[in-house]
């Protein structure tokens with residue numbers, strides 16, 4: 329796996345510092361509220377697992393899954409709900425937990441859908457943001473780090489369902505996806 333990584337962007341240690349900082353911000357902002365963390369599968373699962381443990385106020389969790397990237401590095405732009413939430417949203421202060429904000433299509437779609445279910449409030453938390461790539465106007469309240477326009481993997485993020493279990497985040501060598509299928 330390591331041979332497919334061009335450059336390590338964030339080490340395990342650097343990610344831990346970022347997650348800890350966001351956990352503190354959310355704990356401060358949601359004290360006395362009715363916090364529900366909504367993790368968007370599968371990419372955010374590693375971030376979610378660490379983030380929830382760095383939040384020291386009561387929090388519920390739920391999961392949903394969307395799909396728009398298929399097995400490649402380009403979004404199809406058509407977002408589908410693959411798995412919906414289990415709970416009703418009335419009365420909750422929702423923080424959507426995402427691994428990456430890229431074109432913005434996934435989060436803009438999710439915001440619309442979740443908003444229509446009547447939560448008390450709703451905000452976005454993303455570990456990574458690629459502002460240069462934005463096609464739809466979406467902004468996160470909590471952002472771990474802004475990154476350049478490169479395809480990253482690790483710490484939950486995949487290419488073709490691989491590399492999610494890397495403990496760090498790195499840029500995938502373009503030769504990996506340019507020669508895809510030649511495995």
Ligand SMILES: O=P(O)(O)OC[C@H]1O[C@H](OP(=O)(O)OP(=O)(O)O)[C@H](O)[C@@H]1O
Pocket residue numbers: 368369370371372394395396397398403426427428429430431432433434435485486
């Ligand atoms: O801003 P966008 O261009 O919409 O891209 C961001 C979305 O793409 C990734 O999900 P993906 O569809 O690859 O699913 P996964 O989380 O299961 O890897 C990521 O987890 C975000 O949900």
Ligand SMILES: Nc1nc2[nH]cnc2c(=O)[nH]1
Pocket residue numbers: 397428430431478479480481485486487
């Ligand atoms: N793995 C991965 N998924 C993405 N979805 C949108 N951008 C990215 C990215 O850079 N890496």
